[in-house]
Amino acid sequence: MSQNKLFTPFTFPSSGKKMLNRIALAPMTNLQSHEDGTLSDDEYNWLVSRAKQNFGMIITCAANVSADGQGWKGELGIYDDKYLQGLTRLAKGIQAYGSLAVVQIFHGGARSPQDLISTQPWSASAHIMPHAKVPVEVRAATVEDINRVIADFVTAAKRAELAGFDGVELHGAHGYLLHQFLSTATNHRTDEWGGSFENRNRLLRTVLQKIKAVVKKDFLVGIRISPEDKYSFQGIDFEESVALSKLLAQDGADYIHLSPWEATKKPEKYSTGDKALITYFREAIPETPILVAGKIWTRADAELVIDLGADIAAIGMAAIGHADWPSLVKENTNEPSRMPFTVEHLHKQELSAPFIEYMKRWKGFVSGGN
């Protein structure tokens, strides 16, 4: 076992950026931004309180790079200079406690509701969104849309750099636009942006390459991917994901962030084998840092994912329930208490009412919620 490894510092080899430990706050949407997408005090407090309590890296919620990529109300925006002031305040607030500040950037694609973006949502291919309350017709991206969104990702990354962030994380997971292009279920294009594996990953790789070409060498560019099918987001092949991680590493990705929802699991495709999902990636990209999230609740869970090949454990729900998760697991022999949490407890963990309301939708998280 990697005893104490969790609390040893970590340096990103490509950039020299240092983390004081191997604990990251996983990116989590919290609906606390102002209606126009600017930073609120509530969002600031939720994130900075985790920096203050020794999370080595804070990754923000998904922030939209284009106005037509917004996924929900209360989302952080990064598609205009009007966001710069709030983003600068946030980066400084996080870094004041020695944590790395990373903003997750994304475009919702088909998952951007029409009534929110006031235009028809678009994706790799035209389809009807099956899970929307009212079925939504999604149009296929034109080449102009594709070129525009690439430019928007690059501008957003530059804006994050200007705001003083240590890096950006491209959200290529969970069924949003970049994932929609990767997936055979949602990408049926016959041009250079669809079809073969090479064509389906062209959007993500182009965004990465173009960002790397314009940011400083020490600015981190990580990529989050869904390594295999999960929930309603289908069309991702495990072998392709491993191959994709190699290509992204060649393109200069500073880290790969896996989101299998259960960090220590085996791949579905090889569920009777003896290797954990993370280990396949570790072997494929030995030089590139790996983050992983999913059901990491205790120190032993986090140390196990490091043993299995991850460099950094990303903590999601346990960090919502415990603002002081790093010191709690370091100093206490008791495990952090489990959900459900009371509303009162969550307020003490620096969650505002809208975030607590949102957490009631996550099964079993809030006492008296779903």
Ligand SMILES: Cc1cc2nc3c(=O)[nH]c(=O)nc-3n(C[C@H](O)[C@H](O)[C@H](O)COP(=O)(O)O)c2cc1C
């Ligand atoms: C409330 C909530 C919001 C989330 N929002 C995002 C998001 O904006 N971007 C993202 O990549 N993942 C998001 N996730 C997924 C988490 O980053 C994480 O991968 C997942 O919750 C599994 O980790 P856990 O079991 O430690 O919570 C969200 C999860 C939760 C619970």
